[in-house]
Amino acid sequence: MVDVAKWVDSTVRRRTANASGDDDARRAQVVQAAVDAIEEGGVGVGMGQIAERVGIPRPNVYRHFASKEQLDAEVARFAATELIRRVRPSFARSGTPVEVVRGLIAPCVAWAAEHPHLFRFLAAQQQTKALHRARLGRTRLLSEIVEAARAYLSETPLSADPPEGVLVGVMGMVDASIIWWFDHHDESQEQLVDRLTRQVSAVLVGTLAQYGLVVPDDMVFRSAADT
Incomplete structure (x- = not known):
């Protein structure tokens, strides 16, 4: 409980x-x-x-x-806070792109595996207009990811802020993949983490390339918080 x-x-x-x-x-x-x-x-x-x-x-x-919607919002706040708490320690992890991404994906999948119904609830609530207006849960997680990305990029030639639209899309892909996994279990938890790590890394590295930053596989990103 x-x-x-x-x-x-x-x-x-x-x-x-x-x-x-x-x-x-x-x-x-x-x-x-x-x-x-x-x-x-x-x-x-x-x-x-x-x-x-x-x-x-x-x-x-x-x-x-006042309403079920208000209670749902409170539960979503709680669930998002718990998910953020699980993922946050990885925001300052140094490593190659794949290592950094895996450090974020693995605890997210682990929390979802421990709380599958609560994860489904949180993912579903992100679609409601009320929660979107209130900018709850997942938006706070997005803000922390943006700040972490900014810290990683501070040591590179890239001065632009990380594109939030791309990060939102990546988060949506992660949500959808985890929920598919709940429903089908067509791969192990480790395989899911590996696949999502590859997919998310490819999207983020490709996005950085559009900004003129070519990222070798062995490039080590260091967060400002880890220096």
Whole structure:
């Protein structure tokens, strides 16, 4: 079971400073129940199931979340935060393009394998207009990837910022490949990481070439945070 109480305490409490401690605790319980229900049963979890897990009438859930959409947004924030936490240590890893990319892909796939329903939920939520407007979860991950890419490129002749559109496309490819793997298991987890590493590396190296930076296979990228 994923423990969200501490996370809710540090994020939701700041937005509900005037709420009582009991309200904060109950809100944390609702988010915990939603996460657990998704982890166990998949993305099609209803408010009734969540309320039953908390042990309250379904209408009482709406005292803490105005809508299912708002609760979904909170669960997505949590899931994205957990995914970022898993991947973040690799943002300062030095190595060849393939080594750097693999360092990001492997923990992402590992987290998804541990939390397949939560990963599906997060990927699906990125498509909703509400979450897109709110610029949640995956956008924060994208921002961190852009910053990491900028740090790697700071030691190269390339002065332009990394193209976010390309990174968004790469992230979409990774999401789609992981979900396909969930559904078909036509390769091992290690094979999936290897394939995604090759594909993502090819896209990123090709993009750098368009900017005039030819990247040999043995070129070592060093993050500014690793120097």
